[in-house]
Amino acid sequence: MAKSYLETHPDENGFFGKYGGSFIPPILEKPFADITQAYQELKNSPAFIEELKYVRKHYQGRPTPISFAKNLTEYCGGAKIYLKREDLNHTGAHKLNHCMAEVILAKYLGKKKVIAETGAGQHGVALATAAAYFGLECEIHMGEVDIAKEHPNVVRMKILGAKIIPATHGLKTLKEAVDSAFESYVPQADEAIYCIGSVVGPHPFPMMVRDFQSIIGFEAKEQFLEHEANLPDNIVACVGGGSNAMGIFSAFIEDEAVNLYGVEPMGRGDKIGEHAATLTYGSEGVMHGFNSIMLKDENGEPAPVYSIGSGIDYPSVGPEHAYLKEIGRTKVGLSNDEEAVAAFYKLSQLEGIIPALESAHAVAFAMKLAASLPKDKTILINLSGRGDKDIDFVVENYPIPNAKF
Numbered sequence: 001m002a003k004s005y006l007e008t009h010p011d012e013n014g015f016f017g018k019y020g021g022s023f024i025p026p027i028l029e030k031p032f033a034d035i036t037q038a039y040q041e042l043k044n045s046p047a048f049i050e051e052l053k054y055v056r057k058h059y060q061g062r063p064t065p066i067s068f069a070k071n072l073t074e075y076c077g078g079a080k081i082y083l084k085r086e087d088l089n090h091t092g093a094h095k096l097n098h099c100m101a102e103v104i105l106a107k108y109l110g111k112k113k114v115i116a117e118t119g120a121g122q123h124g125v126a127l128a129t130a131a132a133y134f135g136l137e138c139e140i141h142m143g144e145v146d147i148a149k150e151h152p153n154v155v156r157m158k159i160l161g162a163k164i165i166p167a168t169h170g171l172k173t174l175k176e177a178v179d180s181a182f183e184s185y186v187p188q189a190d191e192a193i194y195c196i197g198s199v200v201g202p203h204p205f206p207m208m209v210r211d212f213q214s215i216i217g218f219e220a221k222e223q224f225l226e227h228e229a230n231l232p233d234n235i236v237a238c239v240g241g242g243s244n245a246m247g248i249f250s251a252f253i254e255d256e257a258v259n260l261y262g263v264e265p266m267g268r269g270d271k272i273g274e275h276a277a278t279l280t281y282g283s284e285g286v287m288h289g290f291n292s293i294m295l296k297d298e299n300g301e302p303a304p305v306y307s308i309g310s311g312i313d314y315p316s317v318g319p320e321h322a323y324l325k326e327i328g329r330t331k332v333g334l335s336n337d338e339e340a341v342a343a344f345y346k347l348s349q350l351e352g353i354i355p356a357l358e359s360a361h362a363v364a365f366a367m368k369l370a371a372s373l374p375k376d377k378t379i380l381i382n383l384s385g386r387g388d389k390d391i392d393f394v395v396e397n398y399p400i401p402n403a404k405f
C-alpha cells in the first residue's frame with residue numbers, strides 16, 4: 001500500500017518541499033537530535049500511546065464535541081456551520097494536546113525542566129499545567145506587552161507554579177518571547193527541553209506538534225459523520241504558527257473534496273506592522289531555526305506584526321502551511337480586528353460560546369464564507385479556544401452590542 005501523506009511529510013531532514021529543516025547553532029544540534037530520536041522511539045511505543053490515550057480521555061476530557069451552530073447558521077443565511085470545540089479541552093484551548101505529549105517526552109529524556117514562549121498565555125498555561133501534572137519545573141517567556149494584556153493567564157501560570165520571564169526588547173510580544181526562550185534554553189539544554197508552542201521551529205517540532213495535534217482532525221472526521229452523511233465541505237481554522245489548523249487539517253489532507261482554509265489576521269490594515277498575514281504578504285526566509293514564509297521589513301529582518309489576537313501575531317508560519325499553500329492544497333482566508341471582535345460577540349450572543357480572539361478570526365471568516373454558499377454546504381470551524389482570557393480587554397475597547405443593564 002502506498003504510504004500516506006502524514007508518513008511521507010516531512011522528509012527525514014524535516015522538509016516539506018523546500019520549507020522546514022533545522023537551522024540552529026551547533027551547540028543545539030545534539031539536543032535537537034536527541035529530541036528527534038526520542039520522538040521516533042516514543043511514536044512506536046505502545047506504552048507511550050497508552051499513556052497519551054489515558055491522559056487525553058481521563059484528564060483533558062477528550063474527545064471534545066462537535067456542535068452545530070444553528071443560530072449562527074440562520075443568521076448568516078447560507079452553509080451550515082459546525083464547531084469543533086477545542087475550547088472545552090482542559091485549560092481552554094488546543095495547546096494541551098501537544099503539551100502533555102511534549103512533557104512525557106521531556107521525562108523520557110530525563111529532563112527536569114520545560115522551557116517555552118507564550119503569546120496570549122495559552123501555551124504557557126498549557127505547559128505549566130502539563131508540568132504540574134507530571135512533576136517538572138516550568139519556565140515561561142512572555143512579551144511585556146502580552147503580560148499586561150493577558151493578565152488572567154499570567155496569574156494562572158503563577159498559580160500553577162511556573163516561573164515567568166518577561167521579554168523586554170523590540171515589540172515585546174510573541175517573536176521576542178521566542179528569542180528570549182531560545183537564549184535561555186542554550187545554557188540549560190542538559191537539564192531542560194524547549195517545548196515549542198506551535199508547528200514552528202527547527203525539525204522535529206513542526207512534525208511532532210502536528211502529530212500530537214492531529215487528534216483534533218481524527219476525532220472530527222468520525223464525529224462529523226454523526227451530524228451529516230458526508231465529510232465537511234469546508235474546514236476553517238485560524239493560523240498563527242498553525243498548530244490548531246494543522247491539527248484539524250491533517251486528517252483531511254488526502255480528502256481532496258474538503259476545502260481547507262487557514263485564516264490569517266489582517267489586524268488594522270495592509271501596511272507592514274499593522275497585520276500578521278504572513279502567507280498573504282510574506283516571502284521565503286529563515287527565522288527561529290526553520291525556513292518558511294516570513295514577513296520581512298525593508299532590511300529583510302522579521303517585520304513588526306500586529307493582531308488583536310495575541311496568539312496569532314507571529315511574523316512566520318509553520319513550514320507545512322507554506323508547503324500546502326504552495327501546492328494548492330490549502331487556501332488562505334483573512335479577517336481583521338473589527339471582524340474578529342464582531343464574530344466574538346456574535347458567537348457569544350447567538351450560541352452562548354465566548355471564543356478566544358484568535359479563534360474569532362476563524363469564526364469571522366467562516367461567517368463570510370457561509371453567507372456566500374448555498375444551504376446544503378457545510379463548514380467546520382476549529383474553535384481553538386475559549387475567550388475568558390480576552391473578556392476584560394474586549395469590553396474595555398469595544399462596547400457590548402445590545403447591552404442590557
Ligand SMILES: *Cc1c(COP(=O)(O)O)cnc(C)c1O
Nearest residue numbers: 122198240241242243244358385
Ligand atoms: C495559541 C493559540 C492559537 C494560535 O496558535 P496556532 O499554533 O496557530 O494554532 C490559536 N487559538 C488559540 C485559542 C490559541 O491559544
